[in-house]
Amino acid sequence: MLDRLFFILSETLTSLRRHGMLQVAAVSTACVALILLGSVGMMLYKLDAIAQSLPRQFEMEVFLKPEVPRERTLALQKQVEAMPAVASVQLVPREQAWEEEKKRYASEVNLSDLPNPLPDKLIVRTDQPEQLPQVAARLQNHPDVDEVLDQRGTLERVLAVARLVRWLGLSLVSMLLLSALVLIYNAVRLTIFARQLEVRIMALVGATLRTIRMPFILEGMVQGGLGGVLAAGLVLMGAGLLSDYMLRLWPFLNDLPPGAPATLVLGGLPTLGMLLGGLCAWWAARRFVRIG
């Protein structure tokens, strides 16, 4: 058993060593397809994290007018709490909000000398998401209320972008994966033809189909895996550079939740590459390695 395993591995290594240009073609094809897959995957991951971090659909922020005194804010809080659809009301006093803002932007700008421009804020939660619009409409008409933000619009926009990215990305990735599959398949097919003599001799002496085909399948897995490793490195490097550039342009992006963890990319893309490479090679070997 171990001897046959050594034989299969040595055949795989021989083939990998002898057909250098074919390996380069197959690995780079797998790499390009997996870079695109990885990039789209990372974008989707980020968008999903943004969507998750937004207030839930049945939560809204009620900003009061700046001139409204604290007593009237507290009175309004009680009034809202008494509404039947409302689950809870949390007051965020303007002083607390300003302290938080000052801390948040401390690294970029010093806000301590400025007067507090923020109003008091109520965070209102409803029992059910569908109750939100009517509560928001009632509060919007209240004379002390300046603005009601229920974030539904933002959430919907993020989700719409996520949907678009998902569909565009999946279509693009599917097409690229298909062409990568065909290219790896072709690379393995060419390797099979290049090793026709070995295949023929193995078949004549009575090697099993599995023994004859396995080196080609392993070769496809190595090609896909190497493509995946390269792709993971390039995706992470590209994401890092892009993220630094965007943060310099728009510092507020720093508040967004982090993207896909590096371990996921480093583990996922090579694994996926190996699986796809192995699948293509299995397909080619099944078709072109015969013992007749």
Place this chain on the structure above:
Amino acid sequence: MVELLGVSVVYGEAYALRRVSLKVEPGEFVFLVGTTGAGKSTLLKLLYGAIRPTEGRVFVDGQEVNRLRERDIPFLRRRMGVIPQDYPLLPRKTVWENIAYGLRAIGYSQSAVRRRVAQVLAQVGMSAQAHAYPHQLSGGEAQRVAIARALANNPPLLLADEPTANLDPDTSWEIVQLLQQINLRGTTVIVATHNRSIVDRANKRVVALDRGQIISDVPRGGYPAELDKLYPPVAIVPGTSFLNRS
């Protein structure tokens, strides 16, 4: 050992073999003779499961070959040695490695490979060339290596397709003598050939094929007269040309 019952092989509309029946007992040495296209190679390919009969049944060592699934064919081939017409050798491997390659492919351990390769190289008289590459060998030596590889698994049946093609008469006879020695050790040997001189000289069982049919089967003898009648031998006189022969 080998039995064909009413076997036909049809390629498109042409018969490569037509209702052939043949029985070869264990330990026999048989020449399959006939002109190019007579069906000799087709018959051998049927025996090692490279093709399937259009009709009829093929038995090797008690097993019905035409009923075997593709994945069972390798196990049939481990019980026979096959020497194809072009005796393929791996050009980047030495003689030793070429023989070892076949054994490793069927799961022999390193120590068994070492032992067996040394034995078969001695058997075919190629021990001295163990580390030579195929391009350094003569045609006869390369054929001996192909025979050694076919013998490596110690099979009870040896199939050789035109083993003396492209070899001079002396080397051809050496190869036939080697095959006869192997036969004397109990291996059944079936040789497809159109080499008249080796058949005449060996005086073994001769089965003649013509256009896919067996036209004679003699237990001992030379090149069959039936074939001579159908295809009279042409004497090639030096200095003459096919073009001006009338």
